Amino acid sequence: MSRHPESPLALTRELIARRSLTPEDAGCQALLAARLGAIGFACETIQRGDVTNLWARRGSGAPLFCFAGHTDVVPSGPLGEWHSDPFVPSVREGRLYGRGAADMKSSIAAFILAAEAFVRERPAHRGSLALLITSDEEGPSVDGTVRVVELLKKRGVQLDYCLVGEPSSSEKLGDVIRNGRRGSLSGRLTVRGVQGHVAYPERVRNPIHLAAPALAELAGTLWDQGNEFFPPTSWQASNIHAGTGAGNVVPGLLELDFNFRYATSSTEQSLRTRFEAILERHGLEYAVDWSSSGRPFLTQPAALVEAVSRAIGRHMGIEPALSTGGGTSDGRFIADICAQVVELGPPNLSIHKLNEHIALRDLELLPRIYLDILRDLLP
Secondary structure, three states: OOOOOOOOHHHHHHHHOOOOEOOOOOOHHHHHHHHHHOOOOEEEEEEEOOEEEEEEEEOOOOOEEEEEEEOOEOOOOOHHHOOOOOOOOEEEOOEEEOOOOOOOHHHHHHHHHHHHHHHHHOOOOOOEEEEEEEOOOOOOOOOOHHHHHHHHHHOOOOEOEEEEOOOOEOOOOOOEEEOEEOEEEEEEEEEEOEOEEOOOHHHOEOHHHHHHHHHHHHHHOOOOOOOOOOOOOEEEEEEEEEOOOOOOEEOOEEEEEEEEEEOOOOOHHHHHHHHHHHHHHOOOEEEEEEEEEEOOEEOOOOHHHHHHHHHHHHHHOOOOEEEOOOOOOOHHHHOOOEOOEEEOOOEOOOOOOOOOEEEHHHHHHHHHHHHHHHHHHOO
């Protein structure tokens, strides 16, 4: 019986060497499927447009535990500012460097090593073990995990536990578990006025002047109080444009991009209703083009959070903090078919940056933590 999984260094290096710039998978999932198939997983490739998705499952019973993640990475940025080629994995000073080292090819390698060790130990394990891997997390996220979830929902598949390998940790591996994420609701507000010469104010309706009081109220509004796990909902204006390019012309149109990051204390509809009520109160002639990229989700402390916390305590000697901070993740889609979703992965200090890296010690410990979680939940 294997006490620990093998080192994930070699597999992580193989994955980093594949230039899987979103939405490309560059053969990463075929490599994963080959290893999973060898230990009894049924592997299904789900192609949607340019996006490659992998659904792999071993077993048919309950509970169903799923690892979830992505093989795509963000662009490298200026190559000359990297200390080594981002797609030639390099080990130096106790770290592995390369694009995807932390976000999140190390987590995917750890999934595989943990699954292999678990199957060796318990070939007739209880329940089912699955992996859901996409190449569309760093992109628009329209043909990736969300499509697989739709397919699983049609098949009546319900996950009991899902661990997303996003780099959730802050300063030290395991110091933070993401047990939820805020929802993201964006929009483009168009305010109409009447264009004209600045010297004839009686003949114009300046949309900048008209919108300013409403924008001040929007910025000052307390949308909710948040709750035990979420901070209050935030509204932020991200871009504003008005003007014809001429200094002596009042524009006829103002456009504003904005975003709500919202807690479970609010809903998409409640925010839209309150937002538009403020515009109405200020008498604006307006239109709003709304776009939702994910509802908030929350996993209350229960079996999954407890199992993850125990594994971190055993290997890291720390008690992790629960957090719903940060941006969105594919957990927002998986929550539709899974009541318990958490994120646990490497520290996120270098993700999306030049010289992305993971400490070799963290790389060795991550599959051990994942393996202990499997031992706990699929005894």
